[in-house]
Amino acid sequence: MMAEVLAKRVVEKMYSHDVFSQWLGIERLEVKPGYCSLRMKIRKEMLNGFSIAHGGITYSFADSALAFASNSHGRKSVSVETSISHIHPLKEGDVIMAVAEEISCSDKIGIYTITITNQDNKKVALFKGTVYRTSKEWEI
Amino acid sequence: MMAEVLAKRVVEKMYSHDVFSQWLGIERLEVKPGYCSLRMKIRKEMLNGFSIAHGGITYSFADSALAFASNSHGRKSVSVETSISHIHPLKEGDVIMAVAEEISCSDKIGIYTITITNQDNKKVALFKGTVYRTSKEWEI
Amino acid sequence: MMAEVLAKRVVEKMYSHDVFSQWLGIERLEVKPGYCSLRMKIRKEMLNGFSIAHGGITYSFADSALAFASNSHGRKSVSVETSISHIHPLKEGDVIMAVAEEISCSDKIGIYTITITNQDNKKVALFKGTVYRTSKEWEI
Amino acid sequence: MMAEVLAKRVVEKMYSHDVFSQWLGIERLEVKPGYCSLRMKIRKEMLNGFSIAHGGITYSFADSALAFASNSHGRKSVSVETSISHIHPLKEGDVIMAVAEEISCSDKIGIYTITITNQDNKKVALFKGTVYRTSKEWEI
Numbered sequence: 010m011m012a013e014v015l016a017k018r019v020v021e022k023m024y025s026h027d028v029f030s031q032w033l034g035i036e037r038l039e040v041k042p043g044y045c046s047l048r049m050k051i052r053k054e055m056l057n058g059f060s061i062a063h064g065g066i067t068y069s070f071a072d073s074a075l076a077f078a079s080n081s082h083g084r085k086s087v088s089v090e091t092s093i094s095h096i097h098p099l100k101e102g103d104v105i106m107a108v109a110e111e112i113s114c115s116d117k118i119g120i121y122t123i124t125i126t127n128q129d130n131k132k133v134a135l136f137k138g139t140v141y142r143t144s145k146e147w148e149i
Numbered sequence: 150m151m152a153e154v155l156a157k158r159v160v161e162k163m164y165s166h167d168v169f170s171q172w173l174g175i176e177r178l179e180v181k182p183g184y185c186s187l188r189m190k191i192r193k194e195m196l197n198g199f200s201i202a203h204g205g206i207t208y209s210f211a212d213s214a215l216a217f218a219s220n221s222h223g224r225k226s227v228s229v230e231t232s233i234s235h236i237h238p239l240k241e242g243d244v245i246m247a248v249a250e251e252i253s254c255s256d257k258i259g260i261y262t263i264t265i266t267n268q269d270n271k272k273v274a275l276f277k278g279t280v281y282r283t284s285k286e287w288e289i
Numbered sequence: 290m291m292a293e294v295l296a297k298r299v300v301e302k303m304y305s306h307d308v309f310s311q312w313l314g315i316e317r318l319e320v321k322p323g324y325c326s327l328r329m330k331i332r333k334e335m336l337n338g339f340s341i342a343h344g345g346i347t348y349s350f351a352d353s354a355l356a357f358a359s360n361s362h363g364r365k366s367v368s369v370e371t372s373i374s375h376i377h378p379l380k381e382g383d384v385i386m387a388v389a390e391e392i393s394c395s396d397k398i399g400i401y402t403i404t405i406t407n408q409d410n411k412k413v414a415l416f417k418g419t420v421y422r423t424s425k426e427w428e429i
Numbered sequence: 430m431m432a433e434v435l436a437k438r439v440v441e442k443m444y445s446h447d448v449f450s451q452w453l454g455i456e457r458l459e460v461k462p463g464y465c466s467l468r469m470k471i472r473k474e475m476l477n478g479f480s481i482a483h484g485g486i487t488y489s490f491a492d493s494a495l496a497f498a499s500n501s502h503g504r505k506s507v508s509v510e511t512s513i514s515h516i517h518p519l520k521e522g523d524v525i526m527a528v529a530e531e532i533s534c535s536d537k538i539g540i541y542t543i544t545i546t547n548q549d550n551k552k553v554a555l556f557k558g559t560v561y562r563t564s565k566e567w568e569i
Contacts, residue, residue, distance in 0.1 A: 022198070023197075024198065025198075026197075026198040026199075026200065027196075027197045027198040027203070028193065028194050028195075028196050028197075029194060029195050029196060029197055029203040029205065030197065030198075030203070032194055053168065054168050054169060054172055055168075055169050056167075056168050056169060057163075057166075057167045057168075057169055057170065057213075057216065058162070058163035058165075058166040058167040058170075058216070059166075060166065063167070063169035063170070063209060063212065063213070064208075064209075064212040064216075064228050064231065065169065065205055065206075065208050065209025065210075065212045065213070066169065066205075066209070068204075068205050068208045068209070068212070068231075069203060069204070069205025069206070069208065069209065070205075072203065072204040072205045072208070073197075073203070073205070076197065076198070076204075087235075088204050088235050089234065089235065090232065090233075090234045090235075091204070091208075091232065091233055091235075092230065092231065092232035092233075093230075093231055093232075094229065094230050095227075095228050095229065095230075095231075
């Protein structure tokens with residue numbers, strides 16, 4: 010199977026079982042090997058005590074991007090360490106986009122950065138994630 | 150106001166407006182200045198494509214603990230950088246606990262670790278968070 | 290003073306007192322407000338028990354880039370949280386380059402990524418740093 | 430070989446080849462499986478442009494502790510992601526201690542925190558490190 014087709018099928022399968030990503034309302038814009046871009050809208054139930062999006066919402070969005078991008082090669086990959094810098098607060102109605110970039114992908118370890126921007130193309134968060142690439146393949 | 154009373158009131162106020170922490174079903178076990186312990190149950194809608202809790206769920210739980218512990222001194226504090234290591238997967242029905250420890254608290258910067266354990270007292274995640282302490286006080 | 294001139298003078302002053310950056314043999318390639326690029330050669334005394342550069346060498350190189358880039362605006366800035374992913378090992382004789390990019394710079398907090406590459410333009414490490422921007426100006 | 434003896438021998442072998450840890454003047458206080466404590470003195474050549482220890486010095490000290498603690502089980506382990514929070518500045522003559530704690534150790538991934546304190550038992554830095562555990566054993 011071509012790498013591009015495999016990437017799309019793996020992410021389709023992951024997303025179809027990923028109840029929390031569905032609750033978040035994550036849309037897939039583009040999926041390629043080692044890459045994905047996603048979109049999401051901030052809803053009222055995502056806000057914290059400061060009336061801005063809970064830090065966990067932005068993290069969850071980025072973490073889904075990490076999962077999709079790192080599994081897209083067809084090998085089951087699990088997050089081992091992630092970090093996020095919260096740069097700009099998000100309000101209800103904001104629409105955010107995540108772009109995952111593969112920094113490095115060796116046999117066992119993959120490293121990704123995910124940049125999150127809002128509807129004005131302003132950076133709202135920067136996420137870095139390290140995954141362990143298991144030896145199990147996705148059955149597609 | 151005594152520091153213990155202030156801590157409880159600030160966190161009570163934060164929690165009462167924190168719609169996402171309420172969606173998560175976070176319970177407050179104990180709140181003290183610079184400290185909190187929280188409990189939460191993993192529900193079906195929190196699972197990802199591997200049928201385990203989405204990484205964002207554990208992060209969100211820890212991030213709420215960070216917000217509560219760091220604001221408990223009465224100064225509004227905002228997260229600037231956080232990281233989480235996912236150690237052990239969580240299934241539906243698991244009950245997890247977060248304990249926030251204040252590593253350092255200077256005039257402007259606070260550093261916290263949050264350890265998350267499951268019902269068997271096994272570590273499931275380790276979170277580290279850095280906050281910027283603004284000059285604004287919580288009005289209680 | 291023009292921002293470009295200020296940036297160069299601040300970093301010149303920092304470097305002239307920075308004994309450890311001098312021990313490392315760090316060369317400044319370019320300094321601009323919020324930006325710097327640096328070069329360094331891996332020497333025998335920088336190696337660890339695996340006969341590759343000690344992780345602290347790459348970190349130190351990146352941390353100097355963070356200090357120079359974040360102080361270049363003229364405000365004294367101190368590192369509060371940094372992380373580094375080690376991607377590719379370095380041997381004696383390798384020549385590495387660091388490029389600091391300013392992701393965000395608010396009144397109090399600055400966030401930077403520093404990408405380190407070797408002489409073949411291969412990524413060897415990715416560093417992310419958060420600084421607290423004090424209210425003290427550099428006296429130049 | 431008993432685990433305690435193996436741990437000491439592996440770290441002895443690592444240290445004897447680790448030229449940079451020797452330059453730092455790192456002393457081993459205690460080595461056990463998954464654990465080590467180290468001591469080091471801040472010298473003039475370790476200072477930066479603020480006349481305090483360069484952030485890379487504290488990081489390097491912690492990174493050596495990570496390497497020793499994670500390799501002490503006898504399997505060659507390499508750092509994949511590390512972070513450090515700088516809490517308190519260090520001056521020439523300060524004597525610091527690192528204590529490595531094993532948070533988690535699975536077949537492939539190990540997670541450690543290293544706490545650094547000064548001669549007054551004040552926390553000066555908090556380090557978290559993730560290693561990949563290769564399948565190669567140390568030959569002792």
